[in-house]
Amino acid sequence: MAETRVPTVIADGLHIVYRVHGSAAGRGPAPSALGRLLRRRRSPAVREVHAVKGVSFTAYRGEAIGLIGSNGSGKSTLLRAVAGLLPPHEGRVYTDGQPALLGVNAALMNDLTGERNVVLGCLAMGMRPREVRECADDIVDFSGIDERGDFSSLPMRTYSSGMAARLRFAIAAAKTHDVLMIDEALATGDAGFRRRSQERVRELREQAGTVFLVSHSLGTIRETCERTIWLEAGVIRMDGPTDEVAGAYEEFARGR
Numbered sequence: 001m002a003e004t005r006v007p008t009v010i011a012d013g014l015h016i017v018y019r020v021h022g023s024a025a026g027r028g029p030a031p032s033a034l035g036r037l038l039r040r041r042r043s044p045a046v047r048e049v050h051a052v053k054g055v056s057f058t059a060y061r062g063e064a065i066g067l068i069g070s071n072g073s074g075k076s077t078l079l080r081a082v083a084g085l086l087p088p089h090e091g092r093v094y095t096d097g098q099p100a101l102l103g104v105n106a107a108l109m110n111d112l113t114g115e116r117n118v119v120l121g122c123l124a125m126g127m128r129p130r131e132v133r134e135c136a137d138d139i140v141d142f143s144g145i146d147e148r149g150d151f152s153s154l155p156m157r158t159y160s161s162g163m164a165a166r167l168r169f170a171i172a173a174a175k176t177h178d179v180l181m182i183d184e185a186l187a188t189g190d191a192g193f194r195r196r197s198q199e200r201v202r203e204l205r206e207q208a209g210t211v212f213l214v215s216h217s218l219g220t221i222r223e224t225c226e227r228t229i230w231l232e233a234g235v236i237r238m239d240g241p242t243d244e245v246a247g248a249y250e251e252f253a254r255g256r
């Protein structure tokens with residue numbers, strides 16, 4: 001019997017262009033910009049960075065899709081566009097449900113403790129206060145931030161970047177998302193945390209979500225995703241089974 005595949009994200013000829021103000025070449029660093037401001041000269045031209053160039057793909061429910069490519073190839077930009085955080089310059093993104101971009105959607109506050117951030121992050125994801133009370137301790141345990149001391153009662157600014165990334169992941173992963181996008185989060189943390197997060201990604205997929213994972217670690221991509229999209233200079237180079245795409249990318253990276 002043919003399985004019905006349910007699309008969750010469709011990108012159709014998507015172009016994303018950043019507009020960088022006050023960045024004309026040869027205008028010098030910040031002090032000269034300040035000088036221009038004080039002298040009330042005309043602001044320099046706006047420069048455009050065409051980060052994603054005509055990307056099209058369809059993601060289906062139950063898929064975990066890896067996004068790979070060289071630095072600056074447009075992976076994070078694509079995720080932000082799918083999450084609705086960047087407007088398309090051309091083309092469209094259709095999504096079923098609200099995509100959650102891990103690490104960006106979670107509005108964590110540096111001056112608040114990890115515990116308070118767990119509560120705020122869960123409420124921001126639409127959980128009820130009772131649900132938050134029930135899962136708050138599990139989130140802290142999952143993140144592992146208390147493994148070397150009582151860090152959950154300290155302000156987030158005292159955390160290492162890895163600890164903060166783990167807490168963000170733990171908060172976002174506490175809820176089932178229609179579309180969950182993870183940017184490098186699995187690459188942070190120790191082996192124990194990586195194993196826990198891979199298991200959680202698998203559970204989230206079984207709960208009918210779609211997971212996108214951006215990582216420079218092909219090991220993580222191979223362990224987590226069966227499909228991979230390779231972006232290069234804003235264009236899809238390859239989209240297919242992870243083994244094939246990761247293999248071709250490794251060859252490309254070796255040849256550079």
Ligand SMILES: Nc1ncnc2c1ncn2[C@@H]1O[C@H](COP(=O)(O)OP(=O)(O)OP(=O)(O)O)[C@@H](O)[C@H]1O
Pocket residue numbers: 018019020049050051069070071072073074075076077078
């Ligand atoms: N806020 C921004 N304003 C202007 N240009 C940007 C901005 N963010 C990214 N870019 C540019 O867009 C292009 C794609 O960047 P992006 O961060 O999406 O790549 P990436 O594949 O995620 O890179 P990396 O692997 O290094 O994280 C790059 O040329 C980058 O310089």
